[in-house]
Amino acid sequence: MSTPSRRAAIIGAAALLASPAAALRAEGWTRWRRHTAGSRASVDHGAWDAFLAHHLHRGADGVNRLPYGAAKEAGAAALADYVRMLEHTDVDALDRPEQFCFWGNLYNARTVLLMIERWPVSSIREIAISPGLFSVGPWGRKLMRVNGEALSLDDVEHRILRPLWRDPRVHYVVNCASIGCPNLKPTAWRTATLEADLDAAARDFVNHPRGVAVQPDGRTVVSSIYRWFREDFGDGDAGVLAHLAYYAEPRLAAALRSRNRIDDHRYDWSANVWTRGPPA
Incomplete structure:
Protein backbone atom coordinates (compact mmCIF):
# COMPACT_ATOMS: atom_id res chain seq x y z
CA MET A 1 0.00 0.00 0.00
CA SER A 2 1.39 3.41 -0.92
CA THR A 3 2.18 5.91 1.83
CA PRO A 4 -0.77 8.25 1.05
CA SER A 5 -3.15 5.28 0.83
CA ARG A 6 -1.80 3.81 4.06
CA ARG A 7 -2.19 7.17 5.79
CA ALA A 8 -5.76 7.47 4.53
CA ALA A 9 -6.53 3.99 5.85
CA ILE A 10 -5.06 4.84 9.24
CA ILE A 11 -7.05 8.07 9.42
CA GLY A 12 -10.19 6.20 8.44
CA ALA A 13 -9.65 3.61 11.14
CA ALA A 14 -8.89 6.29 13.67
CA ALA A 15 -12.10 8.11 12.85
CA LEU A 16 -14.01 4.98 13.79
CA LEU A 17 -11.97 3.95 16.82
CA ALA A 18 -10.82 7.12 18.54
CA SER A 19 -13.63 9.65 18.64
CA PRO A 20 -17.03 9.93 20.33
CA ALA A 21 -18.08 7.32 17.76
CA ALA A 22 -16.09 4.85 19.85
CA ALA A 23 -18.68 5.45 22.60
CA LEU A 24 -16.54 5.80 25.70
CA ARG A 25 -18.21 4.14 28.64
CA ALA A 26 -19.24 6.23 31.62
CA GLU A 27 -16.71 5.52 34.37
CA GLY A 28 -17.09 7.77 37.38
CA TRP A 29 -14.11 9.65 38.77
CA THR A 30 -14.59 9.32 42.53
CA ARG A 31 -12.71 12.52 43.29
CA TRP A 32 -15.50 14.60 41.71
CA ARG A 33 -18.22 13.22 43.96
CA ARG A 34 -17.25 15.84 46.53
CA HIS A 35 -19.77 18.65 46.92
CA THR A 36 -21.23 20.92 49.59
CA ALA A 37 -24.89 20.10 50.10
CA GLY A 38 -27.03 23.18 50.62
CA SER A 39 -24.24 25.54 49.59
CA ARG A 40 -25.34 28.94 48.32
CA ALA A 41 -22.09 29.48 46.44
CA SER A 42 -22.62 30.14 42.75
CA VAL A 43 -20.50 30.75 39.68
CA ASP A 44 -20.77 33.91 37.59
CA HIS A 45 -21.44 32.85 34.01
CA GLY A 46 -22.10 36.39 32.79
CA ALA A 47 -19.08 36.41 30.47
CA TRP A 48 -20.32 33.25 28.73
CA ASP A 49 -23.79 34.80 28.36
CA ALA A 50 -22.25 37.92 26.83
CA PHE A 51 -20.13 35.92 24.38
CA LEU A 52 -23.10 33.86 23.23
CA ALA A 53 -25.38 36.89 22.94
CA HIS A 54 -22.89 38.57 20.65
CA HIS A 55 -21.79 35.61 18.53
CA LEU A 56 -24.31 32.75 18.52
CA HIS A 57 -26.77 32.67 15.64
CA ARG A 58 -29.61 30.27 14.91
CA GLY A 59 -29.48 29.24 11.27
CA ALA A 60 -32.50 28.80 9.06
CA ASP A 61 -31.95 25.05 9.41
CA GLY A 62 -32.51 25.22 13.17
CA VAL A 63 -28.84 24.69 14.02
CA ASN A 64 -27.14 27.18 16.35
CA ARG A 65 -23.87 28.36 14.82
CA LEU A 66 -20.85 30.50 15.66
CA PRO A 67 -18.68 32.71 13.42
CA TYR A 68 -15.43 31.25 14.72
CA GLY A 69 -13.28 33.41 12.48
CA ALA A 70 -14.91 36.65 13.61
CA ALA A 71 -14.83 35.52 17.22
CA LYS A 72 -11.09 34.93 16.87
CA GLU A 73 -10.69 38.63 16.26
CA ALA A 74 -13.25 39.85 18.79
CA GLY A 75 -14.23 37.73 21.75
CA ALA A 76 -11.48 35.18 22.19
CA ALA A 77 -9.70 37.06 24.99
CA ALA A 78 -12.85 37.44 27.08
CA LEU A 79 -13.73 33.81 26.51
CA ALA A 80 -10.24 32.70 27.58
CA ASP A 81 -10.60 34.81 30.74
CA TYR A 82 -13.93 33.12 31.48
CA VAL A 83 -12.42 29.65 31.09
CA ARG A 84 -9.54 30.61 33.39
CA MET A 85 -12.04 31.86 35.96
CA LEU A 86 -13.83 28.50 35.87
CA GLU A 87 -10.51 26.69 36.26
CA HIS A 88 -9.87 28.64 39.45
CA THR A 89 -13.30 27.88 40.92
CA ASP A 90 -13.45 25.63 43.98
CA VAL A 91 -15.94 23.11 42.61
CA ASP A 92 -16.05 21.20 45.91
CA ALA A 93 -17.69 24.24 47.54
CA LEU A 94 -20.71 24.04 45.19
CA ASP A 95 -23.86 22.02 45.60
CA ARG A 96 -24.72 19.35 43.02
CA PRO A 97 -26.97 21.37 40.68
CA GLU A 98 -24.44 24.21 40.58
CA GLN A 99 -21.69 21.71 39.84
CA PHE A 100 -23.69 20.27 36.95
CA CYS A 101 -24.04 23.72 35.39
CA PHE A 102 -20.36 24.43 36.04
CA TRP A 103 -19.23 21.33 34.14
CA GLY A 104 -21.64 21.86 31.27
CA ASN A 105 -20.61 25.47 30.78
CA LEU A 106 -16.91 24.67 31.11
CA TYR A 107 -17.13 21.91 28.50
CA ASN A 108 -18.90 24.14 26.00
CA ALA A 109 -16.81 27.25 26.56
CA ARG A 110 -13.53 25.30 26.32
CA THR A 111 -14.71 23.59 23.13
CA VAL A 112 -15.64 26.91 21.53
CA LEU A 113 -12.33 28.45 22.63
CA LEU A 114 -10.46 25.50 21.12
CA MET A 115 -12.27 25.94 17.81
CA ILE A 116 -11.41 29.64 17.81
CA GLU A 117 -7.76 28.92 18.65
CA ARG A 118 -7.42 26.36 15.85
CA TRP A 119 -9.63 28.04 13.25
CA PRO A 120 -9.95 27.47 10.32
CA VAL A 121 -10.93 23.79 10.37
CA SER A 122 -13.83 22.08 8.62
CA SER A 123 -14.46 19.76 11.57
CA ILE A 124 -13.39 19.52 15.19
CA ARG A 125 -12.01 16.07 14.37
CA GLU A 126 -9.23 17.77 12.44
CA ILE A 127 -7.86 19.09 15.74
CA ALA A 128 -6.00 15.83 16.30
CA ILE A 129 -4.24 16.63 19.56
CA SER A 130 -5.43 13.69 21.65
CA PRO A 131 -2.70 11.26 22.75
CA GLY A 132 -2.46 7.89 21.03
CA LEU A 133 -1.54 6.55 17.61
CA PHE A 134 -5.11 6.41 16.32
CA SER A 135 -6.37 9.54 18.07
CA VAL A 136 -8.77 11.82 16.24
CA GLY A 137 -9.96 15.14 17.59
CA PRO A 138 -9.11 16.94 20.82
CA TRP A 139 -11.22 15.08 23.36
CA GLY A 140 -8.43 13.11 25.07
CA ARG A 141 -6.01 16.03 25.52
CA LYS A 142 -5.73 17.55 28.99
CA LEU A 143 -6.89 21.10 28.21
CA MET A 144 -8.04 22.28 31.64
CA ARG A 145 -7.02 22.16 35.28
CA VAL A 146 -9.67 22.36 38.00
CA ASN A 147 -8.97 22.00 41.73
CA GLY A 148 -5.47 20.88 40.84
CA GLU A 149 -6.62 18.10 38.48
CA ALA A 150 -5.75 18.10 34.79
CA LEU A 151 -8.87 17.38 32.75
CA SER A 152 -9.79 16.57 29.18
CA LEU A 153 -13.13 17.10 27.51
CA ASP A 154 -13.58 13.32 27.66
CA ASP A 155 -13.02 13.46 31.42
CA VAL A 156 -15.74 16.07 31.87
CA GLU A 157 -18.29 14.22 29.75
CA HIS A 158 -17.52 10.55 30.42
CA ARG A 159 -15.98 10.56 33.91
CA ILE A 160 -17.96 13.35 35.54
CA LEU A 161 -21.25 14.35 33.91
CA ARG A 162 -22.49 11.01 32.56
CA PRO A 163 -21.55 8.69 35.42
CA LEU A 164 -22.15 11.02 38.36
CA TRP A 165 -25.55 12.33 37.27
CA ARG A 166 -26.76 9.41 35.14
CA ASP A 167 -29.20 11.61 33.27
CA PRO A 168 -29.53 10.98 29.50
CA ARG A 169 -30.19 14.69 29.05
CA VAL A 170 -26.44 15.24 29.58
CA HIS A 171 -26.15 14.59 25.85
CA TYR A 172 -28.20 17.73 25.16
CA VAL A 173 -25.94 19.81 27.43
CA VAL A 174 -22.48 19.35 25.91
CA ASN A 175 -21.80 20.63 22.40
CA CYS A 176 -18.99 19.33 20.18
CA ALA A 177 -19.01 22.22 17.69
CA SER A 178 -20.62 20.07 14.99
CA ILE A 179 -23.81 20.25 12.93
CA GLY A 180 -24.89 16.83 14.15
CA CYS A 181 -24.66 17.78 17.83
CA PRO A 182 -27.56 19.08 19.94
CA ASN A 183 -27.60 22.86 19.84
CA LEU A 184 -25.26 25.00 21.87
CA LYS A 185 -27.57 26.70 24.36
CA PRO A 186 -27.79 30.48 23.73
CA THR A 187 -27.35 31.23 27.44
CA ALA A 188 -25.37 29.58 30.22
CA TRP A 189 -26.74 26.61 32.09
CA ARG A 190 -28.07 27.75 35.48
CA THR A 191 -29.57 25.96 38.44
CA ALA A 192 -32.69 28.15 38.66
CA THR A 193 -33.99 26.95 35.30
CA LEU A 194 -31.99 23.73 34.90
CA GLU A 195 -34.80 21.16 34.74
CA ALA A 196 -36.91 23.18 32.32
CA ASP A 197 -33.87 23.96 30.17
CA LEU A 198 -32.82 20.32 30.03
CA ASP A 199 -36.25 19.26 28.84
CA ALA A 200 -36.36 22.11 26.31
CA ALA A 201 -32.95 21.09 24.93
CA ALA A 202 -34.12 17.49 24.60
CA ARG A 203 -37.28 18.54 22.74
CA ASP A 204 -35.31 20.86 20.46
CA PHE A 205 -33.01 18.06 19.32
CA VAL A 206 -35.47 15.18 19.19
CA ASN A 207 -37.89 17.17 17.04
CA HIS A 208 -35.20 18.20 14.56
CA PRO A 209 -34.39 15.80 11.68
CA ARG A 210 -30.80 15.39 12.87
CA GLY A 211 -32.20 13.94 16.10
Whole structure:
Protein backbone atom coordinates (compact mmCIF):
# COMPACT_ATOMS: atom_id res chain seq x y z
CA MET A 1 0.00 0.00 0.00
CA SER A 2 1.39 3.41 -0.92
CA THR A 3 2.18 5.91 1.83
CA PRO A 4 -0.77 8.25 1.05
CA SER A 5 -3.15 5.28 0.83
CA ARG A 6 -1.80 3.81 4.06
CA ARG A 7 -2.19 7.17 5.79
CA ALA A 8 -5.76 7.47 4.53
CA ALA A 9 -6.53 3.99 5.85
CA ILE A 10 -5.06 4.84 9.24
CA ILE A 11 -7.05 8.07 9.42
CA GLY A 12 -10.19 6.20 8.44
CA ALA A 13 -9.65 3.61 11.14
CA ALA A 14 -8.89 6.29 13.67
CA ALA A 15 -12.10 8.11 12.85
CA LEU A 16 -14.01 4.98 13.79
CA LEU A 17 -11.97 3.95 16.82
CA ALA A 18 -10.82 7.12 18.54
CA SER A 19 -13.63 9.65 18.64
CA PRO A 20 -17.03 9.93 20.33
CA ALA A 21 -18.08 7.32 17.76
CA ALA A 22 -16.09 4.85 19.85
CA ALA A 23 -18.68 5.45 22.60
CA LEU A 24 -16.54 5.80 25.70
CA ARG A 25 -18.21 4.14 28.64
CA ALA A 26 -19.24 6.23 31.62
CA GLU A 27 -16.71 5.52 34.37
CA GLY A 28 -17.09 7.77 37.38
CA TRP A 29 -14.11 9.65 38.77
CA THR A 30 -14.59 9.32 42.53
CA ARG A 31 -12.71 12.52 43.29
CA TRP A 32 -15.50 14.60 41.71
CA ARG A 33 -18.22 13.22 43.96
CA ARG A 34 -17.25 15.84 46.53
CA HIS A 35 -19.77 18.65 46.92
CA THR A 36 -21.23 20.92 49.59
CA ALA A 37 -24.89 20.10 50.10
CA GLY A 38 -27.03 23.18 50.62
CA SER A 39 -24.24 25.54 49.59
CA ARG A 40 -25.34 28.94 48.32
CA ALA A 41 -22.09 29.48 46.44
CA SER A 42 -22.62 30.14 42.75
CA VAL A 43 -20.50 30.75 39.68
CA ASP A 44 -20.77 33.91 37.59
CA HIS A 45 -21.44 32.85 34.01
CA GLY A 46 -22.10 36.39 32.79
CA ALA A 47 -19.08 36.41 30.47
CA TRP A 48 -20.32 33.25 28.73
CA ASP A 49 -23.79 34.80 28.36
CA ALA A 50 -22.25 37.92 26.83
CA PHE A 51 -20.13 35.92 24.38
CA LEU A 52 -23.10 33.86 23.23
CA ALA A 53 -25.38 36.89 22.94
CA HIS A 54 -22.89 38.57 20.65
CA HIS A 55 -21.79 35.61 18.53
CA LEU A 56 -24.31 32.75 18.52
CA HIS A 57 -26.77 32.67 15.64
CA ARG A 58 -29.61 30.27 14.91
CA GLY A 59 -29.48 29.24 11.27
CA ALA A 60 -32.50 28.80 9.06
CA ASP A 61 -31.95 25.05 9.41
CA GLY A 62 -32.51 25.22 13.17
CA VAL A 63 -28.84 24.69 14.02
CA ASN A 64 -27.14 27.18 16.35
CA ARG A 65 -23.87 28.36 14.82
CA LEU A 66 -20.85 30.50 15.66
CA PRO A 67 -18.68 32.71 13.42
CA TYR A 68 -15.43 31.25 14.72
CA GLY A 69 -13.28 33.41 12.48
CA ALA A 70 -14.91 36.65 13.61
CA ALA A 71 -14.83 35.52 17.22
CA LYS A 72 -11.09 34.93 16.87
CA GLU A 73 -10.69 38.63 16.26
CA ALA A 74 -13.25 39.85 18.79
CA GLY A 75 -14.23 37.73 21.75
CA ALA A 76 -11.48 35.18 22.19
CA ALA A 77 -9.70 37.06 24.99
CA ALA A 78 -12.85 37.44 27.08
CA LEU A 79 -13.73 33.81 26.51
CA ALA A 80 -10.24 32.70 27.58
CA ASP A 81 -10.60 34.81 30.74
CA TYR A 82 -13.93 33.12 31.48
CA VAL A 83 -12.42 29.65 31.09
CA ARG A 84 -9.54 30.61 33.39
CA MET A 85 -12.04 31.86 35.96
CA LEU A 86 -13.83 28.50 35.87
CA GLU A 87 -10.51 26.69 36.26
CA HIS A 88 -9.87 28.64 39.45
CA THR A 89 -13.30 27.88 40.92
CA ASP A 90 -13.45 25.63 43.98
CA VAL A 91 -15.94 23.11 42.61
CA ASP A 92 -16.05 21.20 45.91
CA ALA A 93 -17.69 24.24 47.54
CA LEU A 94 -20.71 24.04 45.19
CA ASP A 95 -23.86 22.02 45.60
CA ARG A 96 -24.72 19.35 43.02
CA PRO A 97 -26.97 21.37 40.68
CA GLU A 98 -24.44 24.21 40.58
CA GLN A 99 -21.69 21.71 39.84
CA PHE A 100 -23.69 20.27 36.95
CA CYS A 101 -24.04 23.72 35.39
CA PHE A 102 -20.36 24.43 36.04
CA TRP A 103 -19.23 21.33 34.14
CA GLY A 104 -21.64 21.86 31.27
CA ASN A 105 -20.61 25.47 30.78
CA LEU A 106 -16.91 24.67 31.11
CA TYR A 107 -17.13 21.91 28.50
CA ASN A 108 -18.90 24.14 26.00
CA ALA A 109 -16.81 27.25 26.56
CA ARG A 110 -13.53 25.30 26.32
CA THR A 111 -14.71 23.59 23.13
CA VAL A 112 -15.64 26.91 21.53
CA LEU A 113 -12.33 28.45 22.63
CA LEU A 114 -10.46 25.50 21.12
CA MET A 115 -12.27 25.94 17.81
CA ILE A 116 -11.41 29.64 17.81
CA GLU A 117 -7.76 28.92 18.65
CA ARG A 118 -7.42 26.36 15.85
CA TRP A 119 -9.63 28.04 13.25
CA PRO A 120 -9.95 27.47 10.32
CA VAL A 121 -10.93 23.79 10.37
CA SER A 122 -13.83 22.08 8.62
CA SER A 123 -14.46 19.76 11.57
CA ILE A 124 -13.39 19.52 15.19
CA ARG A 125 -12.01 16.07 14.37
CA GLU A 126 -9.23 17.77 12.44
CA ILE A 127 -7.86 19.09 15.74
CA ALA A 128 -6.00 15.83 16.30
CA ILE A 129 -4.24 16.63 19.56
CA SER A 130 -5.43 13.69 21.65
CA PRO A 131 -2.70 11.26 22.75
CA GLY A 132 -2.46 7.89 21.03
CA LEU A 133 -1.54 6.55 17.61
CA PHE A 134 -5.11 6.41 16.32
CA SER A 135 -6.37 9.54 18.07
CA VAL A 136 -8.77 11.82 16.24
CA GLY A 137 -9.96 15.14 17.59
CA PRO A 138 -9.11 16.94 20.82
CA TRP A 139 -11.22 15.08 23.36
CA GLY A 140 -8.43 13.11 25.07
CA ARG A 141 -6.01 16.03 25.52
CA LYS A 142 -5.73 17.55 28.99
CA LEU A 143 -6.89 21.10 28.21
CA MET A 144 -8.04 22.28 31.64
CA ARG A 145 -7.02 22.16 35.28
CA VAL A 146 -9.67 22.36 38.00
CA ASN A 147 -8.97 22.00 41.73
CA GLY A 148 -5.47 20.88 40.84
CA GLU A 149 -6.62 18.10 38.48
CA ALA A 150 -5.75 18.10 34.79
CA LEU A 151 -8.87 17.38 32.75
CA SER A 152 -9.79 16.57 29.18
CA LEU A 153 -13.13 17.10 27.51
CA ASP A 154 -13.58 13.32 27.66
CA ASP A 155 -13.02 13.46 31.42
CA VAL A 156 -15.74 16.07 31.87
CA GLU A 157 -18.29 14.22 29.75
CA HIS A 158 -17.52 10.55 30.42
CA ARG A 159 -15.98 10.56 33.91
CA ILE A 160 -17.96 13.35 35.54
CA LEU A 161 -21.25 14.35 33.91
CA ARG A 162 -22.49 11.01 32.56
CA PRO A 163 -21.55 8.69 35.42
CA LEU A 164 -22.15 11.02 38.36
CA TRP A 165 -25.55 12.33 37.27
CA ARG A 166 -26.76 9.41 35.14
CA ASP A 167 -29.20 11.61 33.27
CA PRO A 168 -29.53 10.98 29.50
CA ARG A 169 -30.19 14.69 29.05
CA VAL A 170 -26.44 15.24 29.58
CA HIS A 171 -26.15 14.59 25.85
CA TYR A 172 -28.20 17.73 25.16
CA VAL A 173 -25.94 19.81 27.43
CA VAL A 174 -22.48 19.35 25.91
CA ASN A 175 -21.80 20.63 22.40
CA CYS A 176 -18.99 19.33 20.18
CA ALA A 177 -19.01 22.22 17.69
CA SER A 178 -20.62 20.07 14.99
CA ILE A 179 -23.81 20.25 12.93
CA GLY A 180 -24.89 16.83 14.15
CA CYS A 181 -24.66 17.78 17.83
CA PRO A 182 -27.56 19.08 19.94
CA ASN A 183 -27.60 22.86 19.84
CA LEU A 184 -25.26 25.00 21.87
CA LYS A 185 -27.57 26.70 24.36
CA PRO A 186 -27.79 30.48 23.73
CA THR A 187 -27.35 31.23 27.44
CA ALA A 188 -25.37 29.58 30.22
CA TRP A 189 -26.74 26.61 32.09
CA ARG A 190 -28.07 27.75 35.48
CA THR A 191 -29.57 25.96 38.44
CA ALA A 192 -32.69 28.15 38.66
CA THR A 193 -33.99 26.95 35.30
CA LEU A 194 -31.99 23.73 34.90
CA GLU A 195 -34.80 21.16 34.74
CA ALA A 196 -36.91 23.18 32.32
CA ASP A 197 -33.87 23.96 30.17
CA LEU A 198 -32.82 20.32 30.03
CA ASP A 199 -36.25 19.26 28.84
CA ALA A 200 -36.36 22.11 26.31
CA ALA A 201 -32.95 21.09 24.93
CA ALA A 202 -34.12 17.49 24.60
CA ARG A 203 -37.28 18.54 22.74
CA ASP A 204 -35.31 20.86 20.46
CA PHE A 205 -33.01 18.06 19.32
CA VAL A 206 -35.47 15.18 19.19
CA ASN A 207 -37.89 17.17 17.04
CA HIS A 208 -35.20 18.20 14.56
CA PRO A 209 -34.39 15.80 11.68
CA ARG A 210 -30.80 15.39 12.87
CA GLY A 211 -32.20 13.94 16.10
CA VAL A 212 -34.72 11.49 14.65
CA ALA A 213 -36.62 11.11 11.41
CA VAL A 214 -39.20 8.56 10.33
CA GLN A 215 -38.75 8.19 6.58
CA PRO A 216 -41.68 7.94 4.11
CA ASP A 217 -40.95 4.22 3.79
CA GLY A 218 -41.28 3.84 7.56
CA ARG A 219 -37.58 3.47 8.32
CA THR A 220 -36.48 5.14 11.55
CA VAL A 221 -33.18 7.03 11.34
CA VAL A 222 -31.70 8.54 14.50
CA SER A 223 -28.66 10.53 15.51
CA SER A 224 -25.58 8.38 16.08
CA ILE A 225 -25.61 9.72 19.64
CA TYR A 226 -28.39 7.23 20.38
CA ARG A 227 -26.19 4.41 19.11
CA TRP A 228 -22.89 5.48 20.65
CA PHE A 229 -24.44 6.03 24.08
CA ARG A 230 -27.54 3.85 23.97
CA GLU A 231 -26.79 2.54 27.46
CA ASP A 232 -27.67 6.03 28.73
CA PHE A 233 -31.12 5.82 27.14
CA GLY A 234 -32.11 2.45 28.57
CA ASP A 235 -30.02 0.37 26.19
CA GLY A 236 -31.42 -1.29 23.10
CA ASP A 237 -33.76 0.13 20.49
CA ALA A 238 -36.78 -0.03 22.81
CA GLY A 239 -35.18 2.27 25.38
CA VAL A 240 -34.04 4.76 22.77
CA LEU A 241 -37.44 4.82 21.05
CA ALA A 242 -39.21 5.35 24.38
CA HIS A 243 -36.89 8.26 25.20
CA LEU A 244 -37.44 9.83 21.79
CA ALA A 245 -41.22 9.42 21.95
CA TYR A 246 -41.31 11.08 25.38
CA TYR A 247 -39.82 14.31 24.00
CA ALA A 248 -41.28 14.16 20.49
CA GLU A 249 -44.17 16.27 19.24
CA PRO A 250 -47.45 14.31 19.03
CA ARG A 251 -47.26 13.26 15.37
CA LEU A 252 -43.65 12.12 15.63
CA ALA A 253 -44.30 10.45 18.98
CA ALA A 254 -47.15 8.40 17.48
CA ALA A 255 -44.89 7.27 14.64
CA LEU A 256 -42.13 6.31 17.04
CA ARG A 257 -44.47 4.33 19.30
CA SER A 258 -45.50 2.25 16.30
CA ARG A 259 -41.89 1.22 15.69
CA ASN A 260 -40.01 -1.58 17.42
CA ARG A 261 -36.57 -1.01 15.96
CA ILE A 262 -34.14 1.62 14.70
CA ASP A 263 -33.08 1.13 11.11
CA ASP A 264 -30.12 3.49 10.74
CA HIS A 265 -28.15 6.29 12.34
CA ARG A 266 -26.19 9.30 11.13
CA TYR A 267 -24.12 12.22 12.31
CA ASP A 268 -22.73 15.31 10.60
CA TRP A 269 -19.27 16.23 11.88
CA SER A 270 -19.11 19.47 9.87
CA ALA A 271 -18.29 22.50 12.00
CA ASN A 272 -21.34 24.46 13.16
CA VAL A 273 -19.91 27.65 11.71
CA TRP A 274 -21.93 30.76 10.86
CA THR A 275 -20.66 32.10 7.55
CA ARG A 276 -22.99 34.99 6.75
CA GLY A 277 -21.48 37.48 9.12
CA PRO A 278 -22.11 38.09 12.82
CA PRO A 279 -25.65 37.83 14.16
CA ALA A 280 -27.73 40.98 14.24
